[in-house]
Amino acid sequence: MATVAATALWSLLLLAAPIDAQVYMGADRSADAFTWVQPLNTTILGQYGHSEPVYPSPSSTGAGGWAEAFEKAQAFVAELTLTEKSDMVTGVPGPCIGNIYPIPRLNFSGICLQDGPVSLRIVDYVSVFPSGVTVAASWDKTVMYERNLAMGREFRAKGAHVALAPSAGPMGRCVYSGRNWEGFSPDPYLSGVAMELGIRGLQDAGVQAVAKHFVANEQEIMRNPVYYTNGTLQYEAISANVDDRTLHELYMWPFANAVHEGVSSVMCSYQRANGSYSCQNSKLLNGLLKDELGFQGYVVSDWYALHAGVDAVNAGMDMDMPGTTRYNRSYVPELARMTSLFGGNITTMVSNGSVAEARLNDMVTRIMTPYFHLRQDEDYPTVDPSSVFLNTFSNQSSWLRPWNITQDTSIRDARDNHAEIIRRHAAESTVLLKNINNALPLKAPRYIGIFGNDAGEIQNGPINRFGSDESLEYGTYAVGGGSGSGRLTYLVTPQEALKARAQQDGTVVESWLNNTLVATSDATTLWSYRGPDVCLVFLKSWAREVIDRESLELDWDGNAVVESVASSCNNTIVITHSAGVNVLPFADHPNVTAILLAHYPGQESGNSITDVLYGDVNPSGRLPYTIAYNESDYNAPIVTNIQTTGVEDWQSWFDERLEIDYRYFDANNISVQYEFGYGLSYTSFDMSDLIVESTQQSGAIQQFPAATPVTPGGNPELWQTLYTASIAVSNTGLSRGSTVPQLYISFPDSAPSGTPPRQLRGFEKVELAPGERRTVTFEIMRRDISYWDVFSQEWAVPSGDFIFHVGFSSRDLVASATVTPIAA
Ligand SMILES: *[C@@H]1O[C@H](CO)[C@@H](O)[C@H](O)[C@H]1NC(C)=O
Ligand SMILES: *[C@@H]1O[C@H](CO)[C@@H](O)[C@H](O)[C@H]1NC(C)=O
Ligand SMILES: *[C@@H]1O[C@H](CO)[C@@H](O)[C@H](O)[C@H]1NC(C)=O
Ligand SMILES: *[C@@H]1O[C@H](CO)[C@@H](O)[C@H](O)[C@H]1NC(C)=O
Numbered sequence: 001m002a003t004v005a006a007t008a009l010w011s012l013l014l015l016a017a018p019i020d021a022q023v024y025m026g027a028d029r030s031a032d033a034f035t036w037v038q039p040l041n042t043t044i045l046g047q048y049g050h051s052e053p054v055y056p057s058p059s060s061t062g063a064g065g066w067a068e069a070f071e072k073a074q075a076f077v078a079e080l081t082l083t084e085k086s087d088m089v090t091g092v093p094g095p096c097i098g099n100i101y102p103i104p105r106l107n108f109s110g111i112c113l114q115d116g117p118v119s120l121r122i123v124d125y126v127s128v129f130p131s132g133v134t135v136a137a138s139w140d141k142t143v144m145y146e147r148n149l150a151m152g153r154e155f156r157a158k159g160a161h162v163a164l165a166p167s168a169g170p171m172g173r174c175v176y177s178g179r180n181w182e183g184f185s186p187d188p189y190l191s192g193v194a195m196e197l198g199i200r201g202l203q204d205a206g207v208q209a210v211a212k213h214f215v216a217n218e219q220e221i222m223r224n225p226v227y228y229t230n231g232t233l234q235y236e237a238i239s240a241n242v243d244d245r246t247l248h249e250l251y252m253w254p255f256a257n258a259v260h261e262g263v264s265s266v267m268c269s270y271q272r273a274n275g276s277y278s279c280q281n282s283k284l285l286n287g288l289l290k291d292e293l294g295f296q297g298y299v300v301s302d303w304y305a306l307h308a309g310v311d312a313v314n315a316g317m318d319m320d321m322p323g324t325t326r327y328n329r330s331y332v333p334e335l336a337r338m339t340s341l342f343g344g345n346i347t348t349m350v351s352n353g354s355v356a357e358a359r360l361n362d363m364v365t366r367i368m369t370p371y372f373h374l375r376q377d378e379d380y381p382t383v384d385p386s387s388v389f390l391n392t393f394s395n396q397s398s399w400l401r402p403w404n405i406t407q408d409t410s411i412r413d414a415r416d417n418h419a420e421i422i423r424r425h426a427a428e429s430t431v432l433l434k435n436i437n438n439a440l441p442l443k444a445p446r447y448i449g450i451f452g453n454d455a456g457e458i459q460n461g462p463i464n465r466f467g468s469d470e471s472l473e474y475g476t477y478a479v480g481g482g483s484g485s486g487r488l489t490y491l492v493t494p495q496e497a498l499k500a501r502a503q504q505d506g507t508v509v510e511s512w513l514n515n516t517l518v519a520t521s522d523a524t525t526l527w528s529y530r531g532p533d534v535c536l537v538f539l540k541s542w543a544r545e546v547i548d549r550e551s552l553e554l555d556w557d558g559n560a561v562v563e564s565v566a567s568s569c570n571n572t573i574v575i576t577h578s579a580g581v582n583v584l585p586f587a588d589h590p591n592v593t594a595i596l597l598a599h600y601p602g603q604e605s606g607n608s609i610t611d612v613l614y615g616d617v618n619p620s621g622r623l624p625y626t627i628a629y630n631e632s633d634y635n636a637p638i639v640t641n642i643q644t645t646g647v648e649d650w651q652s653w654f655d656e657r658l659e660i661d662y663r664y665f666d667a668n669n670i671s672v673q674y675e676f677g678y679g680l681s682y683t684s685f686d687m688s689d690l691i692v693e694s695t696q697q698s699g700a701i702q703q704f705p706a707a708t709p710v711t712p713g714g715n716p717e718l719w720q721t722l723y724t725a726s727i728a729v730s731n732t733g734l735s736r737g738s739t740v741p742q743l744y745i746s747f748p749d750s751a752p753s754g755t756p757p758r759q760l761r762g763f764e765k766v767e768l769a770p771g772e773r774r775t776v777t778f779e780i781m782r783r784d785i786s787y788w789d790v791f792s793q794e795w796a797v798p799s800g801d802f803i804f805h806v807g808f809s810s811r812d813l814v815a816s817a818t819v820t821p822i823a824a
């Protein structure tokens, strides 16, 4: 980055642009130190090296309850000139991260698109919510919905029509991927539910949701092409080479939930799929998204992810963002003003016949249908003028056209009472992995020692300094970095919240926040007269957009900090704030009495963890991924290096197919430290009496769904409940708490090889008073018991016996039932 010639505008872009918008001359290839090398295999390249052409682009129809809005959109399009239509599909610099220019003649005040999945990023006086991985760890459908409803209200209050959220790509194929924390889980079912409910929350608040990044954007390194300084292409972006079945059953799965929920927009991703850029891949956009899934909204490019004009339009791309190109990565002021591959070129494409005007009409109709459906034409708040001056991404000096924004810097505080929700959600999402010797909850200890550089205040300004490569030494991590970050208007640290709470009991609190000092000292020499009754060790691990993580160890020598404290303190409690998977070599240490994973909890971090430590909230989070014993136990590595020089040579082979995370560990009988779905409580639970019932009144279940017209989400039959499974759950302990019964399905032997041994197909969080017993019910849809049949290009139910397992985690299955939809 530092090598790029900086001009006034460019330096602004570098310092403050969303990471999606940044230019990295080779910096995407940062982690050369990795040992994995995936040599170019021309045999496989021959198989994968192309994506099948699918044309023409399907037109929207208003299906899925959008008919009224669709008519309004068509009427709107009928009023537009060709130039106005071109404007409608092309971003311009303006007050927001993405902007569609207003057309006052039609009372259309433009469209404002803003980042991102945890917060309206660029502004102040908004909340920073728990991150996607944190919410996934809640396994709580109410949390998934409520969080985004609250967030959506903040976007609306600030005048943003479109929230660039939520994310299911990356889904988490590689544990190291820098953006996994923005999304949810490597399990497609859990991610799918979180996507669906997150979208419902945003759209119930009147804000358009964007399901991103479509699809298989599973690593950051080389996600974009690299150019020489003279403008010649050095490398194409990495190509994610995924077979058809894997794409359907893993990476596309949560996007199907998103489309089924009526998501307004889908963002195509940076990288290539089977050799073709995602934003011009007709198989992905025309074929899978618009035809097979019946998507009715618009495809928006990731920022600068568009690499073609005519080809992209005909492949199903609908809106270019931010609407300027970045061909010549060394020459920036011109770039910021360079017009788009869309824009004026769209007019030419239609005039010269390379794009049908009907396709352009469809693009604009797709953009305006969700706008009318969410009634954004009625009383929508204006873009908060105060946010305009915080938008250094498109600073006013870069605006190509005037914008009617008053120079009003008064504060528009969008936060309402959301701090309460954030505090509660993050506490409930905390995962308790270990709790021996009654270590937790705390009971008015006499002396608390706080250790680790994650406990205190961030030093030297906000954490979300976009693009900087920090892991900052001092300060707690409440959110990760990049365009998915948030601007913390305030942050409650663990240290300050604990001190305030401990005061109620008159507890002595002393802190040692210097990891180096703690790791290298005999801990008994640190404390003054006798050891603390409880030693709370706060550790962290950083991740952000553009780079991938290089290690799964806790940052700043976290393991050594734990070893040092635990060798002298027999009640050592480890708390982590992390982007996701960490290996925990101290997990079985006898003096480590408790382990809590808080992930990235958002602005109320300290209050949330204090509520859990003191038992005001009984933790009920469950792991949304697997914690292996060793870093080397994980498969599906990131491609970090190549040995060749061809422009095409960055290839990522998804050879593990369906075997990621627990599917891989289960298929290969690998023992793990803590399995997918695992988590403890301060109380205990029991489960029994599994009952599975068919919902079919009569008639056998057919192998394939009936050929019903596609509605958003695909063939509607796939979403039909075929079975219900219910189980009685009771609280056998002494305190109120929640548990998460989980349903996993084993497919019959007739399913094609490579089918994972067990796959999550249901979960419900249930809160119970001591002694209380309740029945939890799961609904099993046709999709849940189908595999993607590559020959028929349909979802198929295999014949023979399925086993439905219900339990407390993926490896703690307490009841099972055999189900035979189609006799063998
Ligand atoms: C390339 O892939 C083919 C097909 O999977 C395999 O048989 C061959 O061994 C691979 N070659 C190398 C050099 O890895
Ligand atoms: C990618 O190639 C594989 C192997 O030929 C194929 O199964 C799959 O459908 C292709 N996917 C896309 C999106 O082109
Ligand atoms: C624009 O709004 C004004 C005032 O509400 C209304 O009179 C006019 O008909 C509207 N124009 C269009 C094209 O909708
Ligand atoms: C651009 O630079 C590269 C690397 O130095 C060189 O191989 C290539 O020929 C140059 N292209 C042009 C058009 O000068």
Ligand SMILES: *[C@@H]1O[C@H](CO)[C@@H](O)[C@H](O)[C@H]1NC(C)=O
Pocket: 229, 230, 231, 232, 328, 329, 330, 331
């Ligand atoms: C890219 O910008 C540099 C610096 O201004 C200029 O010298 C070079 O000619 C440009 N290259 C292209 C391909 O436009």
Ligand SMILES: *[C@@H]1O[C@H](CO)[C@@H](O)[C@H](O)[C@H]1NC(C)=O
Pocket: 325, 338, 339, 340, 341, 342, 343, 344, 345
């Ligand atoms: C067409 O696209 C090219 C490449 O981005 C750009 O340089 C040119 O200005 C565009 N033309 C119009 C009329 O927008």
Ligand SMILES: *[C@@H]1O[C@H](CO)[C@@H](O)[C@H](O)[C@H]1NC(C)=O
Pocket: 309, 310, 345, 346, 348, 349, 352, 353, 354
């Ligand atoms: C039509 O115009 C587009 C946009 O300028 C251009 O990319 C394309 O090559 C043109 N096609 C023909 C057939 O002239």
Ligand SMILES: *[C@@H]1O[C@H](CO)[C@@H](O)[C@H](O)[C@H]1NC(C)=O
Pocket: 008, 009, 012, 389, 390, 391, 392, 395, 396, 397
């Ligand atoms: C916007 O750009 C102008 C001119 O380059 C500069 O003076 C101003 O400080 C910038 N504003 C922000 C918020 O960066």
Ligand SMILES: *[C@@H]1O[C@H](CO)[C@@H](O)[C@H](O)[C@H]1NC(C)=O
Pocket: 104, 382, 404
């Ligand atoms: C600018 O906005 C103000 C208030 O939002 C409105 O009264 C005025 O008519 C607008 N001016 C133009 C030129 O659109």
Ligand SMILES: *[C@@H]1O[C@H](CO)[C@@H](O)[C@H](O)[C@H]1NC(C)=O
Pocket: 514, 515, 516, 517
């Ligand atoms: C942290 O401790 C180490 C080892 O004692 C010391 O070298 C370093 O200066 C300390 N850092 C700060 C910020 O005090």
Ligand SMILES: *[C@@H]1O[C@H](CO)[C@@H](O)[C@H](O)[C@H]1NC(C)=O
Pocket: 566, 567, 568, 569, 570, 590, 591
């Ligand atoms: C556990 O802590 C005690 C001090 O309370 C210490 O004597 C002992 O060596 C520790 N055990 C281990 C395995 O470090």
Ligand SMILES: *[C@@H]1O[C@H](CO)[C@@H](O)[C@H](O)[C@H]1NC(C)=O
Pocket: 437, 570, 571
């Ligand atoms: C921990 O150590 C303290 C004093 O060093 C002792 O009183 C206590 O019993 C020990 N607890 C356990 C669980 O070993």
